[in-house]
Amino acid sequence: MSEFPITKRTTLKRGHKRANHQSEVIHAILDEAYLCHVGAKMGDRPMVQPTIHWRDGNKLYIHGSSKNGLFQTLIEGEEACINVTLLDGLVMARSSFHHSANYRSVIIFSKAQHIIEPEEKLRLLNLMIMKITPERYDDIREPNDNELKATAVLEFDITESSAKIRTGPPVDDEEDYALPVWAGVIPLSLQKGAPINDPRWENDLN
Amino acid sequence: MSEFPITKRTTLKRGHKRANHQSEVIHAILDEAYLCHVGAKMGDRPMVQPTIHWRDGNKLYIHGSSKNGLFQTLIEGEEACINVTLLDGLVMARSSFHHSANYRSVIIFSKAQHIIEPEEKLRLLNLMIMKITPERYDDIREPNDNELKATAVLEFDITESSAKIRTGPPVDDEEDYALPVWAGVIPLSLQKGAPINDPRWENDLN
Numbered sequence: 001m002s003e004f005p006i007t008k009r010t011t012l013k014r015g016h017k018r019a020n021h022q023s024e025v026i027h028a029i030l031d032e033a034y035l036c037h038v039g040a041k042m043g044d045r046p047m048v049q050p051t052i053h054w055r056d057g058n059k060l061y062i063h064g065s066s067k068n069g070l071f072q073t074l075i076e077g078e079e080a081c082i083n084v085t086l087l088d089g090l091v092m093a094r095s096s097f098h099h100s101a102n103y104r105s106v107i108i109f110s111k112a113q114h115i116i117e118p119e120e121k122l123r124l125l126n127l128m129i130m131k132i133t134p135e136r137y138d139d140i141r142e143p144n145d146n147e148l149k150a151t152a153v154l155e156f157d158i159t160e161s162s163a164k165i166r167t168g169p170p171v172d173d174e175e176d177y178a179l180p181v182w183a184g185v186i187p188l189s190l191q192k193g194a195p196i197n198d199p200r201w202e203n204d205l206n
Numbered sequence: 207m208s209e210f211p212i213t214k215r216t217t218l219k220r221g222h223k224r225a226n227h228q229s230e231v232i233h234a235i236l237d238e239a240y241l242c243h244v245g246a247k248m249g250d251r252p253m254v255q256p257t258i259h260w261r262d263g264n265k266l267y268i269h270g271s272s273k274n275g276l277f278q279t280l281i282e283g284e285e286a287c288i289n290v291t292l293l294d295g296l297v298m299a300r301s302s303f304h305h306s307a308n309y310r311s312v313i314i315f316s317k318a319q320h321i322i323e324p325e326e327k328l329r330l331l332n333l334m335i336m337k338i339t340p341e342r343y344d345d346i347r348e349p350n351d352n353e354l355k356a357t358a359v360l361e362f363d364i365t366e367s368s369a370k371i372r373t374g375p376p377v378d379d380e381e382d383y384a385l386p387v388w389a390g391v392i393p394l395s396l397q398k399g400a401p402i403n404d405p406r407w408e409n410d411l412n
Binding site: 034039040048049052078081082083085093097101103107109125129133139140143151176179181184185188189190199201 | 247254289385387396
């Protein structure tokens with residue numbers, strides 16, 4: 001396991017027992033999650049937007065319309081704070097105060113690199129498709145020149161990052177263990193349902 | 207359906223067909239989701255943190271340690287941008303470019319009100335328990351004075367907010383519908399698993 005350097009902002013001031021700076025742990029959380037939340041100052045006000053992300057090595061990528069305001073702000077050099085959180089369970093304690101959640105969360109601080117070179121952009125967008133639908137990768141149409149131009153791809157270094165993880169049962173005050181209330185964890189996970197055919201795909205079959 | 211007033215920042219500049227300002231729609235998304243992402247400037251740098259939220263009327267609430275840095279920043283008057291996103295599906299198109307996601311997302315801009323009065327704080331924390339585990343509400347121990355003091359409860363007005371929603375099948379370029387690749391939606395949803403008993407609860411039974 002390799003450790004990322006711990007900076008002032010990736011030092012967890014509270015709950016430090018839940019902190020983790022191992023790159024393998026951080027990369028695995030990023031790979032499992034589809035969605036990140038990207039925050040930055042826009043003017044003097046805060047903005048947070050959700051978007052799909054993917055990873056290549058120690059870089060995180062997002063893509064979007066080159067006209068998106070937050071993307072423009074990031075391209076102009078505003079620093080991003082990116083959070084990725086997998087909610088793994090609701091932790092049911094015997095006291096209200098000790099209720100909690102099990103989760104795996106990563107926070108990254110990085111300025112964006114705007115990927116401009118078309119071949120690199122195409123390689124990266126193909127990696128996104130490989131993350132989301134590898135089994136269809138060979139059959140879908142790649143982006144054409146106009147689509148590549150309309151798509152901004154932003155790269156973030158993952159080095160200034162930390163994970164925060166909670167697992168396991170509730171931790172109650174000793175005197176509360178006698179209370180006659182169920183305690184434990186309700187697991188939560190993002191599950192895939194049965195695929196829904198595009199109506200026009202179904203019609204083509206008939 | 208009642209409509210929130212549309213401000214400059216809650217006007218969706220792109221994808222406006224996906225925009226929604228109806229309070230009932232926004233409230234329903236907030237109520238279904240457990241997790242929000244709270245962003246704000248900390249000093250001159252961005253911060254985004256995940257946390258559990260709940261709602262009462264047209265107010266959103268979060269709670270946390272009164273020592274949390276982001277909470278301190280919000281108490282001092284920094285504006286928050288809060289995003290709540292439910293990822294409903296992966297939208298599989300025939301072209302890479304038209305891949306998308308189905309989602310219901312809410313963005314709120316608001317400064318925090320720090321709830322200090324103990325009885326109101328208790329009422330609000332009880333509402334959180336009612337959201338997360340209503341069936342256990344009567345049996346768990348309420349917060350005591352020290353726990354109430356250690357817990358900061360922040361209130362955000364939901365008025366300056368908007369929802370952005372995508373549903374339905376992929377929308378491909380007309381010429382791509384002939385491509386021999388499956389297209390449709392892979393539904394995603396956060397599912398509860400079988401409850402895991404706290405080992406100390408199980409032991410008490412034996």
